[in-house]
Amino acid sequence: MAEQRRPGANGAAVPEHVLVVFPGYHRSWAAWIAQCLERHGHRATLQRWDPPREVALEDSLGDLLLASGRVLLVLNDWFFELGPRPPGEWNDALRGFVAAHADRFAAVNLTNRPLLPATAVLEPASLWALSEEAAEERLLRRLGLEPLTRPRALPDRIRYPDERCEIWGEVPRRNPRFTGRDDLLGELHQRLADAERGAAACTLVGMSGIGKTQLAAEYAHRFSTDYDLVWWVNSDDRTIQRDRLGELAVELGLRIGSEPGERIRAVRNALRRGEPYANWLLVFDGWDDIDGVTALLPQGTGHVLVTSRNRGWSEHTDVLEIPTFVRAESTGYLMRRAPHITAREADEVAAEFGDVPLPLVQAASWLGESGMEVDEYLRMVRERRLSTVDEPVTGEGFPQSSLTSWAILLNRLRRSQPQAIDVLGLCTSFAPGRIPLGLIRAYPRAELPEELRWMSADLPAWTRALDTLVNYSVLTRETRGPLAAEAGPHQESVHMHRLVHDIVSKLTGDNGGDLHRRAVRTLLAEADPGNPADSRNWPRYAELLPHLQPSGALESRQPRVQELVLNCLRYCTRSGEYSGGLELAQQVRERWSRFMDPIDQPMLDLATQEGNMLRNRGRFRELYELHRGVLKQLRAAPRHNEIGELVSKSAIASGLRSLGRYQEAYDLQREVLDGNERLLGQDQPPTLVARHNLAVTLRMLGRYAEALDLDLETLARGESVLRARHINTLHSGNAVTHSLRLLGRYREALARQEPVVRLHVQVLGPQHPQTLEARSQLAMCRRREGGPGPDVGPAMAALLDQLIQLHGREHYRTLSFITNYGNFLREHGDLSQARDLIDEAEAGYRSLLGPAHPVATGMLSNTGLVMQAAGERAEALSMFESALAGLTATLGPDHPWVLGCALNAAGARNLNGRIEDAVELSRDTLRRVRHTLGHEHPLTLSCQVALAADLRAAHEQEEAGKLEEDALLALTRSLGAQHPHTISARQRVRPYWDFEAYLG
Known part of the structure; x- marks a missing residue:
């Protein structure tokens, strides 16, 4: 087929030119349309269009005709909100000006919702739900352009906008009312595109309520065609952040275990290599705590976007300060949400709220839903301002007037929709951010207070109340997982902005607070999987953990809730979240000590978990002192708790061993083993652990042959009772190898450790802390055995890097391997690096011990x-x-x-x-x-x-x-x-x- 051309001045054929006019949120479609035209030999110019309200629509449309060629409008139902203008003004312009220049205008339609009646003059070609090939053909046909038989090959293909990224991870739903910010989005896109390879990271910084999250979500949607992978990480809570980032490992098909640190390292390595995706975007939303940021922040071929209130990010990434709306953005948004208000009234409301997006959203929702006149609304805000609250909720410059606006909304809801107030009170008893409200539907038999039982029994009332809060922009709906659109009510979650949470909590005071917190505690306890040792349950524990404190679970006297708290601590220990877990344990201790005896069983269980995390953090003296105090209290109690004493003695022995008091540790650990064998039997898990720990102590005493005998016995019993793949049995396998190697039986140690490491990798994954310990043992076996095999030096260097990523350089396990690697380097002639490493380890141990x-x-x-x-x-x-x-x-x-x-x-x-x-x-x-x-x-x-x-x-x-x-x-x-x-x-x-x- 011949290519259509119009003749130039000299008679030669020239390409057609098309001006592609689009609102900012359709940039991806406009770019794809321009690509299609260029592939078929035509020229295209992109024109973002948001005509100001004060300019007559005919004049703005006339400006478009200054360009040569056709004007192609990229339409959906929201296109006609540009300005914004009443539908009548658009219909008049379409019937008059556009109809008079119908040969210059054309359109494509991207929605299945109805457009304005007069849009018919544009004869829009619908691209809704078409394949890429069909959409391209329809686009060219609408413009009267013949396709080339062999379209041109362009260097960078733009993905068809209806094609979702290969991986699209929980990005918030696109806000159809998102307004303005086009210049900011363009600057952000340019900064990431222009950054050096491996350092394309930008942080959106600004006060709460300024719209950082909305801007990040709009960027992800608007520029999704640039990426093969987009992954959203809620970062308000460190535990949830790590768990969410680790979930990406599964999506990437990485064969690793469930330990979060291991998954994170695998994800970062895959992103750094650009395998399997080189074009990726990771969004960390609400990342304010930047301690340890280098262990989480990805680098590589893709882009990282962070939202934060912390300006300290300038030391780690490029920073883009997010200002308030410009006035035109404020008034445009208000007039779209509340079409009955004038431009002058919108300007007055925008000034009242300082152009800050979050309070403007609430004001627009109120005006739009209520239909109230602006003068009356502003009078209510101004008259009640001084009587509402004395001080702003935050010190971030949040307008005081917005507090009054929220108070007005809450008072209206109390009169017209009291059930919505109940739902709102329930939400403020969770932590801000993602709130798993679906728990109410998932556990209908939960013992909710009588006043709240309607939530699980009356689904229509529940839906109405939730819809009301969403309509007033108090909450936004969220669902998790790939089938989000099909999620039932029991899977539903909502998002409550931190600032909205603070404001509503302050304005509602404690009215019904105890009732709501008790309900939330009950639901959290019902949702407890009950087995924190199973890594498949870790995502659920990560979801529940942030809500313990705001729900009052830490102060609860209910045994079921206390068990939930302990299980969350056990999850922290098992998953390696030692810092967060230790902080939680100390908070729990402070609260439980007010009403619980130190030797009550929950307090003893708490001490065990706190001690485990102290040891794993290298805080040995605190571990020793904690359990020495517990043992003293147990011995002073009127009732003898021999099992409790054995648990504390075992922890004390661990502390003594780490403090270098080996003989005392041995004597106490021997007593623990004898007691466990007498009270529990030889094959119970606590007895197996006690026997293992006694062998560890014997190794510290240099009694290697005795240690080996105990290790072999523990391994045999573990394989029989717990089975070979249990984590404790694997640990025993490591111990046997260690004893063999210290006895100089190097060949036997190496032969044993190679399958032990393989089993660790299969069961726990290659980066689990215990797997790294097993791999360290294997490296030492290879070094001592001295025979041919893998080059020990590079393997030790790589393993040291992994230990540093997991623990940091000052951790006792890292220092141990730094010592071993330094000795290896000295032995093989690298004296300079050996000196540095040995000096570092010596200073580290002296400081630690x-x-x-x-x-x-x-x-x-x-x-x-x-x-x-x-x-x-x-x-x-x-x-x-x-x-x-x-x-x-x-x-x-x-x-x-x-x-x-x-x-x-x-x-x-x-x-x-x-x-x-x-x-x-x-x-x-x-x-x-x-x-x-x-x-x-x-x-x-x-x-x-x-x-x-x-x-x-x-x-x-x-x-x-x-x-x-x-x-x-x-x-x-x-x-x-x-x-x-x-x-x-x-x-x-x-x-x-x-x-x-x-x-x-």
Whole structure:
């Protein structure tokens, strides 16, 4: 088919030109239409159009005709609200001016709702619900343009607007009344497009009620064709934020477990790589707490949009300050919502509310719903302003007049729709933001107060009340999940802006508050899945947790509600939300202590969860003091609670172990195990945990063979009782490997740990904290075994990065691996980085534990090894002697750590010319290590090789030769002829011992 052209001045054919006129919210359609025209050889110009009310409509339409070619209007029913103008004015313009220039105007229609009658003059081509191919054909036919047989290929294809992104994650419904802000949206789009790759992040900053969330939602809808993935993350609450971000892992098809930290890391890695989607947009709504922001903020090929009141975001992202409406936006919005008011009246209302969007929305809703005249409305606002409340609700410059406006609305609802006030009171007993009101329908048998039972029994009344609040813009409806449009009432949730929540709470006071809070507590308790250990329940707990405090659940005396609170704490422990969980636990303790005895069972359960989180945060002294106080109270009680005492003793033993008081910890843990076996039996979970902890303590004491026996027993019983894939059984598998490795059985340890890690990854995912612990153990097995296999260095470097992301650099588990990696680097020649890492770990442990702690003392030996490798012999000797003296004083002369330090100190004495002292120390060390670890342990054989070297330096060749020969035979027999230890001994390289920092 021939391409249609109009002749130019010289007779040559030239392309048609089309001016595509659109309201801002149809930018994506206009861009797609322009692309279609360009593909078929024509020119298109985009013209955003929002004609001012004060300009006659014929004049604004006439301005469009100044462009050459056809004018294509992109229509829907809201198009005719532009201005805004009464329908009659549009009909007159269409019948008159447009009809007179019908050859210049054309239109496409994007809605199935009826348009103004006179729109017929435009003969709009409907693109509603068409495929892309059909829409393109209809567009060209309406403009009288012949399609090219082979359309041009354009470099960047614009997605057809009716094609949803591949992943569209809970973006709020588009607000059909969104007005103005086009310049802001354009600037935001430009900033993100122009940002450097990997750093395209912008934060919308402004006071509450300024419209940040609405602007972010409109951006996501308006520019959705730019992205393959759009994901919305409610960020008011850190727990919900992390859970929501982690949910994206499932949508991306990432094969990981359910632990939030693990999911977040997997998501961030996928986004950074741009796999499977390079064009993505993540929106973090309401992110005010920016502590730890770098662990969550994604980087990569896509865009990040944040809304916040916190101006500290300027240190992390580009910042766009959101101002109030310009007056034209304010008046336009008011006149659309309340068509009966004039431009002058709209201007007066806008001035009264300072052009702040949120109070303008409420004012427009009131005027539109009530039909009240503006003079009367403003008189009510102004007369009641001083008598409503004395101070603004917030210190953010929110207009005082808006409080009066809200008071007027509430008074009207009390008279005309009291049930809506009940629903509103119920909402203020939840936290602001997303409110799961569907719980009322989901749990109809919940024991609601009699005055509120209509909510679950009378669905029409419930719907009317909710519709009223939505119509007055007090609430907006939300639904979760991919089938949101089909969600039933039991799945429904609403969104209540934080500022609306504050205002309504202040104005309603405590009128019915106790009643509503009791109802919410009851519903939350009914919604408790009851098993926080099951990761499938974690999203529900993340949803319930923010509402505990505002509902009064933390103060409740109802056992069912108290169990909900404890289960939320258990969820925090299991999911790794230690900071938020610890803060919650302390809030609960402060409230429960007012009416509950410290030794009541809920308080004991609370202490257990608080202690777990203190330990996981590395706050060992607080853990110890907390449970020491609990044990004291239990012992003073008139009734003996032996199980309670055993639980507290176990926590105290854990604290003692971490504080370096190993023998005390052992004695107490032995008592715990004996008590559990006597009272509960050998196979109950608490007994298995007690046996595991006793083995941990034995390892700290250097009694590795005894620890292995207990570990093997615990593993066998766990596999029988809990099964092989239970998290505690997996933990026992790690423990067995650790004991084997400390016993020098490196090959056996490696053979065991490889399947243990595979099972961890299958069950918990590759980034779960316990999986990282198992992978750390595997890395050390490979290092000690010394045979061919994966390159240990890069694997350790990658694992260290993951530990830092999970725990931070100052956490005790991270410090442990920093130590191990630093020792590895020193051993393989990277002395500079090794020194940095060992110095960092030594300082970290000294700060965390104090300088006298055995681990902090043992780190001196690692520092000495770095100094010795750098040629600083005297300084190294001083470090070794300090470590030896300190550990001997705290652990006794026969502990393996002490013997390792003695090995290093003897070598340093030799290097510094103190041969006799070296021989004396080496001889004593060999005697002790044989007694402690046996004759063929690698440390024993290293001490034997070292003594031979010292004897040789003292010219006692015969004894040296005999010792060396025996050691080489034993090393070959136990480790193999090609093991690095054996080769080094054969080459007469002085053996050394590096300290593995370990807190159990």
